[in-house]
Amino acid sequence: MTVKKVYGLDIEILFTTSLWATVLTALGVAIWLWTRRKEDSSLPALAGFCLSMAIWCLGHIFALEEQPQFAIPLLLANPLLPTSFLHFVIVWLKDSGVSAFNLYKRIPWFYGLAILVTVASVITDGGYLSPWLAFPSFFHLAFSGWLNLGYTVAVGIFAHILLLYGFQRSQGNQRRSIVAIFAVGAWGFLLATSFIFPSIPSRFFPYPMLALPSYAVLVVYSVVRYRLVEANRMVSQALQWFLVLVASMILMWLLLVVIEPLGLEELSHVPNFQLLVYSTVLLLVAWFLYEPAKRISERLVYPGAKIEDATLNKWVSQLNRVTSWQDLATTVETMWYDRSHHKAGVAIVDADGEPLVDSGNSTQFTCVKRSQWHCYLNGWEDIAPAKHYMAEILAALLPSTCASLERSIQLAKVEAQAERARIEQRHLIELGGLTAAIAHELRNPLNIINMASAQTEPVIKSHIQNQVARAELLIRDTLSYASTIELHKTEMDLMLLINQVVEQIQSLFNVSIVVQAPETLKGHYDGPRIQQVLINILENSAAFINQQDGGRILLSVEKEAGTNTLILTIHNNGPQIPEEMQAHLFEPFISKRSGGSGLGLSIVRRIVDAYQGDIQYREDFGWPVSFIVHLPE
Secondary structure (H helix, E strand, C coil), X not given: CCCCEECCEEHHHHHHHHHHHHHHHHHHHHHHHHHXXXXXXXXHHHHHHHHHHHHHXXXXXXXXXXXXXXXXXXXXXXXXXXXXXXXXXXXHCCCCCHHHHCCHHHHHHHHHHHHHHHHHHHHCCCEEEEEECCEEEEEEXXXXXXXXXXXXXXXXXXXXXXXXXXXXXXXXXXXXXXXXXXXXXXXXXXXXXXXXHHHCCCCCCCHHHHHCHHHHHHHHHHHXXXXXXXXXXXXXXXXXXXHHHHHHHXXXXXXXXXXXHHCCHHHXXXXXXXXXXXXXXXXXXXXXXXXXXXXXXXXXXXXXXXXXXXXXXXXXXXXXXXXCHHHHHHHHHXXXXXXXXXXXXXXXXXXXXXXXXXXXXXXXXXXXXXXXXXXXXXXXXCCCHHHHHHHHHXXXXXXXXXXXXXXXXXXXXXXXXXXXXXXXXXHHXXXXXXXXXXXXXXXXXXXXXXHHHHHCCHHHHHHHHHHHHHHHHHHHHHHHHHCCXXXXXXXXXXXXXXXXXXXHHHHHHCCCEEEECCCCCEEEXXXXXXXXXXXXXXXXXXXXXXXXXXXXXXXXXXXXXXXXXEEEEEEECCCCCCHHHHCCCCCCCCCCCCCCCCCHHHHXXXXXXHCCCEEEEECCCCCCXXXXXXXXX
């Protein structure tokens, strides 16, 4: 059965009205997005998507008007819709890993291909107009039109795959926006697919397309909700008016039900659609009259209480310049007295209930920090209504000022701590230079002591030389620790260096070191620094195990797949490191190794930091002691 009317309205008129509403809504949203393009680089592409939707709906309007010369090209331009959406997704997700695919440079190709598909569909008669249901003319797809639709769907799917990729690599509000886009996308798919009903063919009326005006708004809102505060304000106002419209419709319907028994039958049989029109017009009139009526009522109730925009801007400017709680209190008191010639104090209380400022005046602006800042009037019962009204306006400005001032004070404290840290760092640098100078100068007297010991008895000579060697070791490590770590990378086969270090440690300490590594390991490394890392860790390991039976060291060398990060793993079965030492293991002079300087692992840490790498002490690899070093190439 062919549908002719819905709620007493001709279905063709209702359908055309919905399409025109979609065209105007999409155009309006596109213009609004274009005016905000400087705030977000992805908004022009989203505006293009809304414009494409308006063009597509305009094609349906021409189809209903039986004008195929306009309708068919506009409707076969369908690929521009998902292409502009894909353009938006690529730009919007540029910071979420999508830029790695280098798709931004291919955007012109996507548009070119969409235009090519459109032109080919038009040339090959991809669609035609024919009567369907109650419509004297409606768009039907031909063979090439179905290919056009398939390409359109494929581009849309690709755009949503990119959204899924971005979802995995984004967080916070962007992830929420992606979820909202998917939800709105499902809604849009439901609305738009009904346009192919005539081509299937199907006798179902395309009721979903009547809700198309909502789609453009929902798509845009799902994107800008977390980026443009203005959008939330506008949607909030629109939702309020919509709820008022629904409530008024229900009340009018109830009123008509009540008045029918009273004999007002003509009024009670007003069509629902006319009720909707009457309610909408009434709300529009109320919306236009609201602000003038508000200003008139305020002047009648609060005579002389008008506050000009210039005054409000001046107040905001003065409040934005305050630098302390006392400054804020003084500023508010001065602003209020200049405006009203009436004295009022200020009381400010922090989250712990401690008063930050309290003027002691009986009439006060009181600001209290709970979860957020709240400001209200205290002791204003005997104040004239006009002044009371102006005070409420001033009090409404104070919560944001208090929150901003609190953040500024906290930031100032952080900056002060950072400045102290910079001073301490500079002091440490100076101390490091002094330490290096002293260590260097100590070598001359040590050389003299060493030469003088040559004429002493063998036992004394050996003791002196051992102590001089120990002092030399301490000086060497001190100079190494105090010096600036700079990396000088060259291309090399790292395994040649590693094998040399292993042979050296084995000969010095008489220990066995098992090496698990490839035969060659080429890359760009600072050989001397890596040599120092290996020597310091292996010497420590060897010193602890060479006095025990069955002492073993395992050195594993590999590259992390996909990152070229060098991973050095050194295990030994010596005694476990005491738990109280583990947290300070890489600090100077922590080591308990006999004959060591106490700086070996500290130097290793500095070299690893210079590489922007990582070193960890572990006990969960099946060995008592394990060190894992990551050095990016």
